Amino acid sequence: MIKLNxxxxxxxxxxxxxxxxxxVKEGEFFTLLGPSGCGKTTxxxxxxxxxxxxxxxxxxxxxxxxxxxxxxxxxxxxxxNYALFPSMSIFENIAFGLRVKKIPTDEINxxxxxxxxxxxxxxxxxxxxINQLSGGQQQRVAIARALVTSPNIICLxxxxxxxxxxxxxxxxNELKDLQRKFGITTVYVTHDQEEALTLSDRIAVFNHGHIxxxxxxxxIYNHSKTEFVCNFIGDIxxxxxxxxxxxxxxxxxxxxxxxxxxxxxAAKPNHVVMGDVEVxxxxxxxxxxxxxxxxxxxxxxxxxxxxxxxLYNVGEKVSVSFDPKxxxxx
Numbered sequence: 001m002i003k004l005n006x007x008x009x010x011x012x013x014x015x016x017x018x019x020x021x022x023x024v025k026e027g028e029f030f031t032l033l034g035p036s037g038c039g040k041t042t043x044x045x046x047x048x049x050x051x052x053x054x055x056x057x058x059x060x061x062x063x064x065x066x067x068x069x070x071x072x073x074x075x076x077x078x079x080x081n082y083a084l085f086p087s088m089s090i091f092e093n094i095a096f097g098l099r100v101k102k103i104p105t106d107e108i109n110x111x112x113x114x115x116x117x118x119x120x121x122x123x124x125x126x127x128x129x130i131n132q133l134s135g136g137q138q139q140r141v142a143i144a145r146a147l148v149t150s151p152n153i154i155c156l157x158x159x160x161x162x163x164x165x166x167x168x169x170x171x172x173n174e175l176k177d178l179q180r181k182f183g184i185t186t187v188y189v190t191h192d193q194e195e196a197l198t199l200s201d202r203i204a205v206f207n208h209g210h211i212x213x214x215x216x217x218x219x220i221y222n223h224s225k226t227e228f229v230c231n232f233i234g235d236i237x238x239x240x241x242x243x244x245x246x247x248x249x250x251x252x253x254x255x256x257x258x259x260x261x262x263x264x265x266a267a268k269p270n271h272v273v274m275g276d277v278e279v280x281x282x283x284x285x286x287x288x289x290x291x292x293x294x295x296x297x298x299x300x301x302x303x304x305x306x307x308x309x310x311l312y313n314v315g316e317k318v319s320v321s322f323d324p325k326x327x328x329x330x
Contacts, residue, residue, distance in 0.1 A: 001025055001026040001185050002022065002023070002024040002059070002060055002153065002185065002187070003022070003023050003024075003059040003060075004021060004022040004023075004043070004047070004056065004057075004058055005021060005056050005057045006019045006020070006021060006055070006056040006057075007043070007046060007055075007056035008020075008054045008055045009039075009042050009051060009053050009054055015209060016039055016042045016209055017039050017042055017043060017046070017053070017209050017210075018039075018209040019056070019210065020039070020056070020211060021211070022043075022204060022211075022214070024185060024187060025185075025201075026185055027183050027185055028185055028201045028202060029176070029179050029199060029200050029201045030186065030187050030188070030200065030201065030203075030204070031187075031188045031189070031190060031195075031199060031200040031203045031204070032044060032187065032188070032189045032204050032206060033190055033191070033193065033196040033203050033205050034191065034205055034207055034232070035191055035207075035232070036191060038207055038208060038209070039206050039208070039209040039210070040189045040191075040204075040206045041157055041189055044155050044157055044187060044189050045157075047075065047153075048073065048077050048155050049069065049073050049075070050070060052066070053066060060073070060152065060153070061152070071100070074149075074150075074151050074152050074153070075151050075153045075154070075155060076151035076153070076154040076155070077154075077155050077156075077157075078139075078142045078146050078154065078155070078156040078157070079142070079157055079159075080157050080159065082138050082141070082142040083142070084130045084138060084142060085130070086129065086130050086131060087129075088129075088130070089126060089127050089129060090121065090126050090127070090128050090129075090130070090133070091112055091126040091127065093130065093141055094112045094115065094116065094141060094144045094145045095108050095111075095112050096145060097145060097148060098111060098148060098149060111148050112126075112148060115147055115148045118144075118181065118182075119140040119143055119144045119147075119178060120140065121137070121140055121141065135162070135163050135167060136167055136170070136174075139159060139160075139163075139171055139175075142159070143175075143178065147182065147184070151184070152184075153184070153185045153186070153187065154184050154185070154186050155186075155187045155188075156175075156186065156187070156189065157189045158189055158190055158191070159175075160172055160175075160192075160195065161191075161192075168195075172195055172199055175199065176198075176199050188200070193232065193234060196217070196220075197217040197220070197221060197233075198217075200216075200217055201216070202214060202215060203216075203217060205220060205228075205229050205232065205233070207228050212225065212228050212229050213225040213226060213229045221233050221258075224328060226330065227254060227256075227330040230328050231256075234258065235258075235259050235301065236256050236257070236259070237256060237257050237258075237259065237262070237300045237301060238254070238255070238256055239255040239257060239300075239327065240298050242296065242297060242298060243274075243295055243296065243297075243298040243300075246295075246296050247272040247273070247274050248272065249272065249324055249327070251327075251329060253329040253330055254329065254330045255327050255328070255329055256327070256328045256329075256330070257326055257327050258326070259290070259301050259302055259303040260303045261322055261323070261326040262300065262302040262303075262320055262321070262322045263302070263304075263320065263322065264293075264302055264304055264318050264319070264320060267319065268321065271321035271323055272321065272322065273319055273320070273321040274296065274319065274320050274321070275317075275319045276296075276319075277293050277294065277295045277317065277318050277319060277320045278293065278315065278316070278317055279291055279292075279293055279312045279313065279314055279315065279316045279317075280293060280294050281314060282311065282312065282313075282314065284311075285306075286306065287306055288303050288304060288305050288306055289303070289304050290302070291303075291304065291312060302320065
């Protein structure tokens with residue numbers, strides 16, 4: 001569907017993209033993930049046509065669109081701040097792209113009504129101005145405006161970043177439902193790891209203008225290919241040489257293990273065990289408890305599911321165990 005071939009983007013002396021290769025499948029929810037300044041938004045803007053690559057090519061369904069004008073790409077765009085027109089009504093905001101294309105009025109009325117219904121905006125809301133809407137409703141207007149022209153692809157640049165945490169979780173679920181409903185190919189930019197893991201079919205993790213890894217959320221999280229991905233995706237423990245020596249594990253590489261792969265007082269036959277580990281802090285989250293432990297001088301964190309087992313108190317001594325197969329080495 002979308003194919004990026006060795007895309008390089010240079011701004012003066014700064015090489016923002018260092019040879020990006022991507023292949024997004026039709027109907028896929030594909031996320032570009034990484035910290036600020038890593039190149040993910042530059043990649044998105046290259047796909048949409050707001051940036052012309054210094055070299056390389058971009059194809060959609062086999063057609064080269066590298067230098068094609070923005071309005072001829074048939075790609076819907078939802079910006080970080082939604083870029084809605086405050087002086088226009090909701091109806092006029094959604095209809096804007098259709099008017100630019102000089103679609104007949106009757107057809108505009110029909111299409112706006114249909115798309116509003118699909119994104120759960122009522123006709124009673126259509127005459128309202130943008131500042132009369134909640135953040136979630138504004139997002140729906142931005143998505144409706146992007147979809148009303150029947151694009152082949154929709155691109156979203158951090159559309160949830162300006163919302164509070166609770167609304168962000170609610171709207172990302174709605175966003176995924178909408179994407180499934182329309183079946184449209186979606187390219188999504190975020191720096192939020194949890195957002196990427198919950199929304200995506202596949203993720204490309206960016207770092208300093210190149211891609212570290214492309215894979216499913218499970219592959220990115222549980223089978224991180226590089227040390228950067230391992231550290232960027234979720235919380236993780238780095239196991240130092242002193243800790244590994246105490247549990248009789250030999251490795252000359254950097255070793256990491258996810259918090260949920262460690263167990264407190266729950267050793268299994270295939271586990272290595274360290275005893276006399278001190279609880280130095282605990283954080284209660286309801287569904288789970290996060291413990292910070294002093295394991296012979298190495299500070300590690302463990303996530304335990306909440307259950308009927310009494311909580312461990314600060315200063316209490318416990319054992320920690322894990323399966324060595326769950327160590328990621330780099």
